[in-house]
Amino acid sequence: MRPLTLGRLLFRCGILAALLFVVVVVALKMGAVQVSLYGLGRDLIRVLLGQSSAISTDYGMIVVDIRLPRILLGIVVGASLSVAGASFQALLRNPLADPYVLGVSSGAAVGAIVALIIENHLALSPELAGLITPIGAFLGAAITIAAVYFLGRRDGHIDSSTLLLGGIITASFLSAIIMFLMNTLAGSNLRGTVFWLMGDLSTPQPRSLLYFLSFGFLVAAGAIYTTASDLNLLLAGEKEAMHLGVDVPRVRIVVYLAASILTGLAVSVSGAIGYVGLLVPHVMRLIFGADHRMLLPASALGGAIAIVVADTLARTIVAPSELPVGAMTAMAGAPLFIYLLRRRLT
Amino acid sequence: MSIPLRTPIPSSEQARSASDVRLSVEQVSYAYAPNPSQAPLFTLEALSFHAKPGEIVAILGPNASGKSTLLKLISGALEPLSGRIFLNGFVTHSLPPRARAQRIALVQQESRLLFPSRAWEFVLQGRHPYGSGLRFETQNDVIIATNALTQVGANHLSDRWMDKISGGEKQRVILARALAQQPLLLLLDEPTLHLDIGAQVDLLHNLRRLAAENRYTVVVVTHELNLAGEYADQVVLLQKGKCLRVGPPASVFQRELLEQVFQAPLSVEMTSSGRPRVTLFSNT
Numbered sequence: 050m051r052p053l054t055l056g057r058l059l060f061r062c063g064i065l066a067a068l069l070f071v072v073v074v075v076a077l078k079m080g081a082v083q084v085s086l087y088g089l090g091r092d093l094i095r096v097l098l099g100q101s102s103a104i105s106t107d108y109g110m111i112v113v114d115i116r117l118p119r120i121l122l123g124i125v126v127g128a129s130l131s132v133a134g135a136s137f138q139a140l141l142r143n144p145l146a147d148p149y150v151l152g153v154s155s156g157a158a159v160g161a162i163v164a165l166i167i168e169n170h171l172a173l174s175p176e177l178a179g180l181i182t183p184i185g186a187f188l189g190a191a192i193t194i195a196a197v198y199f200l201g202r203r204d205g206h207i208d209s210s211t212l213l214l215g216g217i218i219t220a221s222f223l224s225a226i227i228m229f230l231m232n233t234l235a236g237s238n239l240r241g242t243v244f245w246l247m248g249d250l251s252t253p254q255p256r257s258l259l260y261f262l263s264f265g266f267l268v269a270a271g272a273i274y275t276t277a278s279d280l281n282l283l284l285a286g287e288k289e290a291m292h293l294g295v296d297v298p299r300v301r302i303v304v305y306l307a308a309s310i311l312t313g314l315a316v317s318v319s320g321a322i323g324y325v326g327l328l329v330p331h332v333m334r335l336i337f338g339a340d341h342r343m344l345l346p347a348s349a350l351g352g353a354i355a356i357v358v359a360d361t362l363a364r365t366i367v368a369p370s371e372l373p374v375g376a377m378t379a380m381a382g383a384p385l386f387i388y389l390l391r392r393r394l395t
Numbered sequence: 396m397s398i399p400l401r402t403p404i405p406s407s408e409q410a411r412s413a414s415d416v417r418l419s420v421e422q423v424s425y426a427y428a429p430n431p432s433q434a435p436l437f438t439l440e441a442l443s444f445h446a447k448p449g450e451i452v453a454i455l456g457p458n459a460s461g462k463s464t465l466l467k468l469i470s471g472a473l474e475p476l477s478g479r480i481f482l483n484g485f486v487t488h489s490l491p492p493r494a495r496a497q498r499i500a501l502v503q504q505e506s507r508l509l510f511p512s513r514a515w516e517f518v519l520q521g522r523h524p525y526g527s528g529l530r531f532e533t534q535n536d537v538i539i540a541t542n543a544l545t546q547v548g549a550n551h552l553s554d555r556w557m558d559k560i561s562g563g564e565k566q567r568v569i570l571a572r573a574l575a576q577q578p579l580l581l582l583l584d585e586p587t588l589h590l591d592i593g594a595q596v597d598l599l600h601n602l603r604r605l606a607a608e609n610r611y612t613v614v615v616v617t618h619e620l621n622l623a624g625e626y627a628d629q630v631v632l633l634q635k636g637k638c639l640r641v642g643p644p645a646s647v648f649q650r651e652l653l654e655q656v657f658q659a660p661l662s663v664e665m666t667s668s669g670r671p672r673v674t675l676f677s678n679t
Contacts, residue, residue, distance in 0.1 A: 050515040050519065050537050050540065050541065050553065051515075052516075052519055052531070052532035052536070052537060053531060053532075054531060055529075055531055138509075139509075142509055143509075144509060144510070274529075275529075277529060278523060278526065278529060278530040279523075281520070282520055282523060284508060284509040284510060285508055285509075285520075288472070288503070289503065291472065291492060292470065292472070292495075292496060292499070292500070292501040292503075293496050293520055293521065293523050293524060293576070294492050294493040294495070294496030294497070294523055294524030295492060295523070296491070296492045296493075297492075334510060338512075339509075339510035339511075339512060340516075342529050342530075342531075
């Protein structure tokens with residue numbers, strides 16, 4: 050017997066964090082404008098020391114003001130989506146669950162668009178206006194996952210095929226709503242439509258929103274993490290978990306709300322990026338096993354790595370043009386989804 | 396098979412209640428209706444029985460007689476319509492999940508795992524109700540889990556994957572997880588289902604020994620008349636939600652009664668050990 054210890058948990062997370070750091074450095078370096086590693090290091094240290102004014106070169110501007118915020122945004126978005134995916138998989142006892150596949154991301158997108166439309170009609174202060182989109186996205190996500198959950202329920206049990214079908218149909222329906230809203234109320238805006246449907250990190254977001262996102266991620270992911278060992282038992286079923294001392298209704302509501310918050314936060318700044326929440330937890334499970342005490346932090350770090358890599362590829366692969374990051378994740382994620390589906394059927 | 400005798404897993408509440416009644420089911424009834432406005436589809440009429448530490452109670456009856464419902468009521472998962480179930484003076488249904496899991500372990504018909512785990516991980520889950528926070532397992536937990544595996548003779552399975560072992564082996568690991576909970580009350584829902592005859596006898600033999608060694612009160616739902624007759628101290632005989640008789644096997648196993656309940660011609664004879672043995676005849 051080799052139960053998980055805190056030391057092993059921290060060691061593994063340390064390796065992943067180091068990997069994330071390497072990926073971030075490479076991502077900062079890559080792009081239309083080449084940057085030297087030396088210049089990169091010098092500028093980053095200046096930023097950390099609060100001497101941003103000392104960076105005068107255009108290169109520094111590109112790295113610090115354009116690439117770095119985008120990468121940091123990607124880290125929070127990737128971590129949020131992956132933790133949400135791992136949580137939905139445990140909560141719904143379905144290895145194919147993912148915010149995007151279940152339509153939760155589309156629901157969040159609809160919520161965010163509705164919030165934007167409402168915001169245009171209310172004369173709010175800029176700080177408040179910035180928060181209304183994430184809140185709308187959270188509400189959209191929470192309502193959608195509740196709807197999909199009840200669609201997938203039969204005779205008091207969750208039927209996994211019905212759940213998936215219900216989610217996919219919901220996603221399709223909500224995508225149509227997004228199209229409708231974007232082309233009527235929000236003013237015809239094709240780029241905006243692609244943003245919400247496919248997911249994109251190229252839209253610059255205010256710095257205050259990044260802080261808000263990071264804070265929201267820590268709170269919601271932290272809340273889920275307090276139930277990590279309960280989620281391990283939930284994998285065997287709600288009844289079994291209850292008999293092993295899990296307060297099932299409490300865990301269900303905590304994870305349901307927190308995963309909706311995570312999805313809402315991510316979608317409100319990056320649109321509906323697909324398959325990260327599916328792909329990353331599965332890869333992490335293959336490497337580290339299904340123990341959620343390890344899986345959740347590993348998924349957060351792995352999700353951050355995955356999005357930064359995917360977004361760097363999206364930026365550079367067809368340079369000087371750009372792909373939406375959602376296109377990259379779907380190219381990797383959709384085949385994996387089919388593989389997992391086939392393996393489950395055999 | 397021979398299983399070496401091990402030190403029993405002690406439990407905090409055992410000492411002070413070793414001699415008196417541990418489980419008492421008092422005039423418990425239940426009605427199941429899909430919604431409150433309709434007449435109930437199934438009712439369990441009021442029944443009572445009491446069990447001491449170290450006793451095995453078998454719940455017998457044909458399908459849809461209310462066996463599993465009674466077990467769920469005892470486990471605290473269902474709230475009785477009337478009456479109460481006490482475990483060492485606590486109402487089982489009112490115990491919070493953790494406290495309940497420290498006192499009652501339930502071995503259910505096997506459920507599919509979403510992601511495979513190793514046998515030792517599975518057994519360590521039994522320590523969940525004792526952990527706090529992130530519940531990193533302590534050395535003590537590992538000792539208790541290892542001990543539990545040893546008690547069911549499944550130490551060699553520790554590193555095997557749960558989906559790669561036989562039904563009988565899996566049943567032992569599931570039992571070991573229940574033992575790792577260090578319960579006062581061990582509940583089993585048709586544990587012999589899917590097991591071959593050798594494994595069935597083995598399991599019941601294990602239960603008998605564990606009940607005696609660890610002073611568990613064991614309640615087992617089963618279809619196996621002869622295993623119940625051989626191993627149980629008390630039998631609760633149910634039919635269509637009615638409790639027909641409670642008592643030692645020798646008094647419950649009456650030919651006319653069993654024939655009427657199970658709708659099959661049979662004979663009952665006493666073995667040299669004073670245990671009843673049932674033989675079924677074909678109808679032709």
